[in-house]
Amino acid sequence: MSAGHVVIVGAGQGGLQAAMSLRQAGHEGPITLIGAEKGLPYQRPPLSKAFLKTGEADKLALRPASYFEKKVITFRPGSRVDAIDRQARVVRIGDGEIPYDHLILATGTRNVVPPLPGIDRALGLRTLEDARALRQALERPRRVAVIGGGFIGLEFAAVARALGHQVTVAEAAPRLMARAVSPEMSRRFEALHRSMGTGLHLDAPVAEVTDAGVVLGDGHMIAADLVLLAAGVRPNDALAVAAGLPVANGIVVDECLCTPDPRIYALGDCAAFPDPVSGLAIRLESVQAATDHARTIARSISSGQPCRFDAVPWFWSDQADCKLQIAGLATPEDEEMPAGEKAVLRFRNDRLTAVETLNDAKIHMAARRLLASDHVPTRDILAAKDYDLSAF
Ligand SMILES: Cc1cc2nc3c(=O)[nH]c(=O)nc-3n(C[C@H](O)[C@H](O)[C@H](O)COP(=O)(O)OP(=O)(O)OC[C@H]3O[C@@H](n4cnc5c(N)ncnc54)[C@H](O)[C@@H]3O)c2cc1C
Incomplete structure (x- = not known):
């Protein structure tokens, strides 16, 4: 088990998950979670949905304050990391500095x-x-x-x-x-x-x-x-740029979410990582990507063995009474095949890339299982079943 000091910059969805997953994976060393925003880490998805109606901010907190004490995680809200000194292996906050053995950049995005x-x-x-x-x-x-x-x-x-x-x-x-x-x-x-x-x-x-x-x-x-x-976002990559790490629409990481500096990882909205299917560099803005990235990094740090990220992406959006769920990852050019009232399948070169569903959690879950399996059916096989995923 690892015992080094892990410093996490950004206390959003992915940063908090990294701290939690490190403890779950048995990491025994100190963990410091630094967030520029005041208050406890919170979920963003309800901000454009239920919160606008209810105003219930208490329900947004991802963990209570007592969690950090219980898990011996040093949480520093309202603190912005100004710089990373890779030689000295410290992050700077104002006049102070915090040493790290492993650094996780989870800085998210800002509005365009x-x-x-x-x-x-x-x-x-x-x-x-x-x-x-x-x-x-x-x-x-x-x-x-x-x-x-x-x-x-x-x-x-x-x-x-x-x-x-x-x-x-x-x-x-x-x-x-x-x-x-x-x-x-x-x-x-x-x-x-x-x-x-x-x-x-x-x-x-x-x-x-x-x-x-x-x-x-x-x-x-x-x-x-x-x-x-609401015209899109840009990754918060200024710390990485100043530290001499490569960025290209996000902080560039390998298939284990590690930058070229083996002590520094990046996750979630700010990370440009290789799509496990196509190998192309992508950046995803979703709770799933942030949390699954965090789990992968925690496994790598706690085991000392680099772990590859290979989760199937999924996403949701609630608009009025419609829940849109997307499993997989399509490009705008991918072909579309509507399957009944509730689903649209996407294909690239006859390979299933993504499934969009409307108010149909069952088909969404079936699509996630199918896309994660070693035997994703070909378009011919899907067509023979009228593109009905519940048949698989
Ligand atoms: C309104 C809204 C609705 C959304 N709805 C959905 C949805 O329905 N489904 C879905 O999957 N996703 C949704 N998302 C996206 C999802 O919330 C993000 O993908 C997710 O929060 C990304 O997690 P993250 O940890 O990468 O970044 P974030 O959660 O954004 O956290 C990054 C944190 O880093 C901090 N930070 C940045 N720089 C520094 C620094 N130098 N020092 C210290 N702290 C720093 C920031 O202040 C921020 O708190 C939504 C996002 C928004 C804004």
């Missing part, structure tokens, strides 16, 4: 802020503080404009609409959630949001935010007194 006139009038949705500000803004009747028709923008739009606000979404791409789902699923969610009375502008890049609302590239004006900016 496009350089548009008036963009600072828009609010973001990344932290509990952001969600509190939005919730407060939604206490009065509003005309809401959402910049970005991805998961977070659409989840927020669905809640705001359900609360009775007038909502309009502007999306620069020709379809909703284009990076992550099939054209068929985009159409279904477009229909859902339109049926709720939400205005949708597709192929509609925003040119400016003013006191009166949002101006689109073609001059169209969306009148709004609350604007949410």
Whole structure:
């Protein structure tokens, strides 16, 4: 069993999981978890969903304060790591420094802020503080404009609409959630949001935010007194860059989530890792990736043996009464094959890459099992069963 000091930078979903998994795996040495945000580590997914309605912040905490004492984990909230000195093997916080034997970078992402006139009038949705500000803004009747028709923008739009606000979404791409789902699923969610009375502008890049609302590239004006900016995120990789570690849309790690410095790992939203299926470098923004990365790193550190990351990705999004679940990983170019009302299968070169389901947890779980197995059925075999995954 390992006994060195593990320092984790970032106390979000993945950072906390790394600390927990290290103790579960029997790591006996000290663990220090450092988070820039104040308060206990919390879950972000409810911030664009239930929290906007209920405001119940207590329910978001991933572990109570007593957990850290019980597991002998030094938790330092409200502390930002300013630099990593790889020679001295220390991280710097203000004037102080903390030595490490192993360092885990779990710094997450920050919102992309496009350089548009008036963009600072828009609010973001990344932290509990952001969600509190939005919730407060939604206490009065509003005309809401959402910049970005991805998961977070659409989840927020669905809640705001359900609360009775007038909502309009502007999306620069020709379809909703284009990076992550099939054209068929985009159409279904477009229909859902339109049926709720939400205005949708597709192929509609925003040119400016003013006191009166949002101006689109073609001059169209969306009148709004609350604007949410949900136009994507960038990995927090500045510490890695300054420390001379390679970054390319995230902190570059190998199949064991280790940087070229064998003492430094990266996980979750900030890590660019090789997709176990294609070998291509990818970065995933999901609870599953952050937690499964953390478990893999904890196994490597505690056993002293490098462990490969090979989990099947999965993701979910709740919009109104629709739960979208995605198992596997498709690119926007992958072919789509609708299978009944509730599922869409994705293929690349006739190989099943992902399965999207709507309100069907059973098929989602079947897809995860199938994609994780050594014998993923070919397209022919799936076609012979009418693409019904429950038949496998
Ligand atoms: C509104 C919202 C809704 C979401 N919904 C879903 C969903 O439905 N399903 C899903 O799978 N995923 C969802 N996600 C994504 C999911 O929350 C993230 O993928 C996950 O939190 C990533 O975990 P992480 O540990 O990599 O980063 P984070 O949880 O973002 O944590 C990173 C932490 O590092 C801290 N940090 C950064 N730099 C420093 C530094 N120098 N020093 C100290 N601390 C630092 C940050 O302050 C932050 O607290 C959602 C995200 C948001 C914002």
